[in-house]
Amino acid sequence: RRRLPPGPRRLPVIGNLHNIGRKKNNPPHRAFAALADRYGPLVSIRLGGVRAVVASSSAAAMEVLHRCNGELAGRGSVDAWHARGHHAHSIIALPPRRKWRAMRKLCAEEVFAPRRLAAAELRAAREDEARELARAVSDEVAAAIGGSLPAATVAVACAVFPRVAGVLCRSVFSEELDAATARKLGEVVREAVVVAGTPNLSDFFPAIAAADVLGVRRRMEKLVGWTYGVIDRQIELRRRRRAASEPRKNDLLDATLDMEGEVQGEGWVMNRDAMRGMFMDLLVAGSGSTTSTIEWAMAELLQNPGCMEKVQEELKRVLGARTHVAESDISHLPYLQAVVKETLRLHPTVPIGLNKAEATVEIQGYRIPKGTTVYVNIWDICRRAKAWEDDPEKFLPERFAGRDVGFLGTNFELIPFGAGRRICLGLPLAERMLHLMLASLLHGFEWTLPDGQVGVDMGEKFGLVLSMATPLRAVAKAKQI
Ligand code: HEM
Numbered sequence: 329r330r331r332l333p334p335g336p337r338r339l340p341v342i343g344n345l346h347n348i349g350r351k352k353n354n355p356p357h358r359a360f361a362a363l364a365d366r367y368g369p370l371v372s373i374r375l376g377g378v379r380a381v382v383a384s385s386s387a388a389a390m391e392v393l394h395r396c397n398g399e400l401a402g403r404g405s406v407d408a409w410h411a412r413g414h415h416a417h418s419i420i421a422l423p424p425r426r427k428w429r430a431m432r433k434l435c436a437e438e439v440f441a442p443r444r445l446a447a448a449e450l451r452a453a454r455e456d457e458a459r460e461l462a463r464a465v466s467d468e469v470a471a472a473i474g475g476s477l478p479a480a481t482v483a484v485a486c487a488v489f490p491r492v493a494g495v496l497c498r499s500v501f502s503e504e505l506d507a508a509t510a511r512k513l514g515e516v517v518r519e520a521v522v523v524a525g526t527p528n529l530s531d532f533f534p535a536i537a538a539a540d541v542l543g544v545r546r547r548m549e550k551l552v553g554w555t556y557g558v559i560d561r562q563i564e565l566r567r568r569r570r571a572a573s574e575p576r577k578n579d580l581l582d583a584t585l586d587m588e589g590e591v592q593g594e595g596w597v598m599n600r601d602a603m604r605g606m607f608m609d610l611l612v613a614g615s616g617s618t619t620s621t622i623e624w625a626m627a628e629l630l631q632n633p634g635c636m637e638k639v640q641e642e643l644k645r646v647l648g649a650r651t652h653v654a655e656s657d658i659s660h661l662p663y664l665q666a667v668v669k670e671t672l673r674l675h676p677t678v679p680i681g682l683n684k685a686e687a688t689v690e691i692q693g694y695r696i697p698k699g700t701t702v703y704v705n706i707w708d709i710c711r712r713a714k715a716w717e718d719d720p721e722k723f724l725p726e727r728f729a730g731r732d733v734g735f736l737g738t739n740f741e742l743i744p745f746g747a748g749r750r751i752c753l754g755l756p757l758a759e760r761m762l763h764l765m766l767a768s769l770l771h772g773f774e775w776t777l778p779d780g781q782v783g784v785d786m787g788e789k790f791g792l793v794l795s796m797a798t799p800l801r802a803v804a805k806a807k808q809i
Pocket residue numbers: 419420421432496609610611613614615617618621676677678681682706743744745746747749750751752753754755757758762
């Protein structure tokens with residue numbers, strides 16, 4: 329008999345909103361995991377006026393992101409993305425039709441294609457930003473020693489964010505941001521991912537979305553407006569340079585300006601709004617998730633001194649007397665790669681995938697009607713999958729030794745970047761930045777917890793990006809290489 333997946337009892341009007349609420353210590357990915365414990369890998373819920381299904385096993389994820397992906401690659405609606413009409417030009421928010429395809433293709437060709445990533449100037453930019461990260465920490469250590477302290481206490485995400493933003497801006501605009509703008513962008517991104525990711529009444533009761541009861545859209549408008557301002561300045565700068573016949577940069581910005589004003593099919597035009605939408609997605613989606621992953625990795629290593637020692641020994645062995653890490657080193661650093669995989673497994677910074685059924689499909693014998701929001705609980709799958717039954721909650725990079733399990737979207741027990749048609753667009757760049765920046769932090773310094781601190785607060789701050797609730801501060805001491 330065709331039927332919906334099982335699920336908890338619904339209350340009038342709110343449905344199951346009380347099951348995912350805004351309760352502290354019970355963010356949606358954990359609340360969904362609790363429902364999966366009780367009802368199985370496919371759970372039916374109703375969130376206000378929205379019918380939804382949560383997929384929480386690698387087998388269910390494979391159905392959603394592979395077998396039925398043609399029908400399930402739609403995007404659930406997030407009202408915050410409507411701020412300043414951003415959703416109409418956002419790769420993240422657009423339905424999987426021609427405009428979304430064209431924008432993805434353009435970014436893939438101009439930024440993320442192997443040929444572009446291998447270009448000498450872009451590789452140099454990434455290595456340069458990783459060196460800058462080490463230099464910024466060194467400066468803090470030197471200042472502490474100058475002030476007669478033996479080492480510096482570093483706010484890890486604050487040190488990493490400007491360098492990640494630097495890579496993104498250099499990859500997209502061939503420009504760096506000045507220090508003040510990079511710092512402010514860090515604050516804006518941190519706020520935007522929480523504002524846009526927190527459960528919002530407007531998402532569950534679309535009929536009253538225009539009232540913006542919780543003020544989410546209004547808050548988002550300010551953040552989007554500020555980021556558009558940064559993007560507009562880059563566009564204007566390039567326009568002036570092109571008008572002055574300066575040499576082309578042949579980057580994504582040049583490619584979009586070449587297309588400006590042209591009708592691209594389905595009636596959409598490459599104009600300033602389309603550029604703003606596309607560039608903002610790359611800056612915001614790329615910077616927050618990458619920075620938080622590096623911060624989680626450092627937090628895990630600080631609490632697992634054996635792993636810290638092992639990864640630093642590997643770096644020392646492979647790099648020898650060299651002080652800086654090159655991208656070509658990464659393939660010789662299998663333990664570092666395992667540390668990154670294990671971090672992404674335990675702390676996938678995009679914890680929940682947000683799909684929408686564009687047609688009715690059948691999954692594991694259940695019927696998923698057209699229009700259903702299909703959540704993929706990436707966080708739960710990465711901890712629950714049978715493949716991790718050997719203490720899945722433990723940080724254990726060794727579990728990857730001799731195992732051909734990657735995060736490229738083919739092993740459904742490890743899908744921190746999603747899979748299928750909407751797999752993370754920035755994956756190839758994220759992968760490079762994660763290894764390079766983490767290696768730079770680990771190779772140059774001894775890291776410990778601040779004096780008197782026992783353990784790290786691993787509490788999570790839920791949003792579009794799952795970050796550390798208490799930003800990590802760690803003590804860096806220059807290392808003899
Ligand atoms: C550790 C870093 C990152 C993680 C864990 C991550 C994870 C994800 C995930 C899970 C998705 C959703 C996939 C789905 O809907 O099924 C996604 C989408 C996306 N990511 Fe990433 N991401 C990271 C870095 C980046 C970077 C560096 C960029 C760009 C510079 C980027 C750009 C995007 C975009 C544009 C999308 C939307 C794709 C679409 O809807 O078609 N991400 N990412």
